[in-house]
Amino acid sequence: DTEVTQTPKHLVMGMTNKKSLKCEQHMGHRAMYWYKQKAKKPPELMFVYSYEKLSINESVPSRFSPECPNSSLLNLHLHALQPEDSALYLCASSRDPGLTYEQYFGPGTRLTVT
């Protein structure tokens, strides 16, 4: 089983709203990732969690706030977003952040900010 699930599939929010994206994996993976992907562009790394701790933040604006409540769950809290934040948000996981393992991606949440 190499499944990463994400909810919701689609999200439309206003610039003053607060919403959260959720990601879940039950593969026992200890590294989890958030990526942002704009149309016809490759995924861009936002955050990396290694063993439930934030290990990499790629200079992401504070209106994006990640959280890793346990080893299976990863959230991305959104607040005061801008229209340019509209994109496909992908979650991924890999078995061990310290070793060479492939990343498996979830289906993504397509976010539209109005």
Add this chain to the structure above:
Amino acid sequence: EDKVVQSPLSLVVHEGDTVTLNCSYEVTNFRSLLWYKQEKKAPTFLFMLTSSGIEKKSGRLSSILDKKELFSILNITATQTGDSAVYLCAGGMDNAGNMLTFGGGTRLMVKP
């Protein structure tokens, strides 16, 4: 700055053709080269390469890495319409988190 470059940007072929997709990389503390296929949503993992010269195969797809020349190729033989997708390669780094740097992708269209 880490860089992964893919070529061609796009490709149109007919069913049954063989295609070769290219990926060159300059990645700090390089650890691995990964290939993904992306249709409408999430990238789907194809291959991970860590050693030079060892071909990996899965059905009609194969890939090889050259760590001296810093490139990889993805071959697809006897292409089918279902192979139509964006193919992404990514360089994996040896750091706390196993970060990936993605190339811009090659958009492949296979016509019947």
